[in-house]
Amino acid sequence: MNIFKNIRFKGNASLPVFFICVFVSLVFWILYSLNKNYVYPVTYTVTLQNTPFSKQVISEIPQQVNVTLRSRGFELFWYLIRNRERNLIVDLKKYTVNNEKLGISLQSEFSNQNHSRLKEMDVVTTLPDSVWLYLSSKYMKTVPVVTQFTYSIKKNFGLSGKVSIVPDSITISGEKSQLDGVNEIKTVAASYDNLDRDLKATLSLTLPAGKVNLSQKEIKIHIPVEEFIEKKIPIALNYSINGSGKVILIPDKAELIIQVPLKRYEQLNADSFQVMVSAKRYLKEGQLAVELISKPQGINVSSIVPSTVNYFIER
Numbered sequence: 001m002n003i004f005k006n007i008r009f010k011g012n013a014s015l016p017v018f019f020i021c022v023f024v025s026l027v028f029w030i031l032y033s034l035n036k037n038y039v040y041p042v043t044y045t046v047t048l049q050n051t052p053f054s055k056q057v058i059s060e061i062p063q064q065v066n067v068t069l070r071s072r073g074f075e076l077f078w079y080l081i082r083n084r085e086r087n088l089i090v091d092l093k094k095y096t097v098n099n100e101k102l103g104i105s106l107q108s109e110f111s112n113q114n115h116s117r118l119k120e121m122d123v124v125t126t127l128p129d130s131v132w133l134y135l136s137s138k139y140m141k142t143v144p145v146v147t148q149f150t151y152s153i154k155k156n157f158g159l160s161g162k163v164s165i166v167p168d169s170i171t172i173s174g175e176k177s178q179l180d181g182v183n184e185i186k187t188v189a190a191s192y193d194n195l196d197r198d199l200k201a202t203l204s205l206t207l208p209a210g211k212v213n214l215s216q217k218e219i220k221i222h223i224p225v226e227e228f229i230e231k232k233i234p235i236a237l238n239y240s241i242n243g244s245g246k247v248i249l250i251p252d253k254a255e256l257i258i259q260v261p262l263k264r265y266e267q268l269n270a271d272s273f274q275v276m277v278s279a280k281r282y283l284k285e286g287q288l289a290v291e292l293i294s295k296p297q298g299i300n301v302s303s304i305v306p307s308t309v310n311y312f313i314e315r
Helices: 015-034 073-082 106-113 262-267
Strands: 037-049 055-057 064-072 087-091 101-105 122-127 130-137 139-153 157-159 164-166 169-174 185-195 199-204 218-223 225-236 246-250 253-261 274-278 287-294 300-305 308-314
Touching: 037 073, 064 073, 064 106, 087 106, 101 106, 106 122, 106 130, 139 157, 139 199, 139 218, 185 199, 185 218, 225 262, 253 262, 287 300
Parallel strands: 037 087, 139 185
Antiparallel strands: 037 064, 055 130, 064 122, 101 130, 139 169, 157 225, 164 218, 199 218, 225 253, 246 308, 253 300, 274 287, 287 308
């Protein structure tokens, strides 16, 4: 059933026509109004950015700037719709700060940052139109970086070098009273498990309490990991005692059992290691100790076989 058959206008039949005329008139009035020129105030929040690391702003700066714009209603309407976040960023990196006083034109900053949006508009006033920044030198000192990360290495893999941290110290700045209690800067906590390849990562630095600035916000770490295989290297042993006869060692050779990165397997031989026979611990028992003195970096020595040798002196 068609429900519109039961609809009947009561009273004057020209009422719908009247409402249509009112609506059309309203549309034309809005279009006419939006085509006229208007002056409209807009408030922007002022934000400083990239203050020089060695300086600090000691003067009060306006938190807001009031900009009065003049344009047609259409342009103003779309400008306000498309620019709901109104933030005037003053980037101090663009300025040369050679002294402790810096003048900034807020009107120029606003015009430069909104150049493409102001083609059909005029900036009538900017209040305040400029501001003076007063800066002072900061107290600075260098502190070590303390890392807070752990790692584990997969079986048959190992470190092929030192774990590096770059940089291992940074410069902090601020008021002396704020910096006196800061003796180190820590990284965020991190964990790396079952590594089977080189790890290069970035760790953020944690900010200490108070107004303390860091020369950088993160550091880089490198954990060199490679696949390791076992290798046995024979080492000749000898020992002598001043003023005595020849010392005979039994056996006169030892074997180093090492874990070596696969790519360095062929490079290593007995000359790569320094082993000595020592009488420090076993002389009274008729034995000498076989001790490792030096080894190449990134090589793991699992054991020395034998770890002690018998001896006698031939006179």
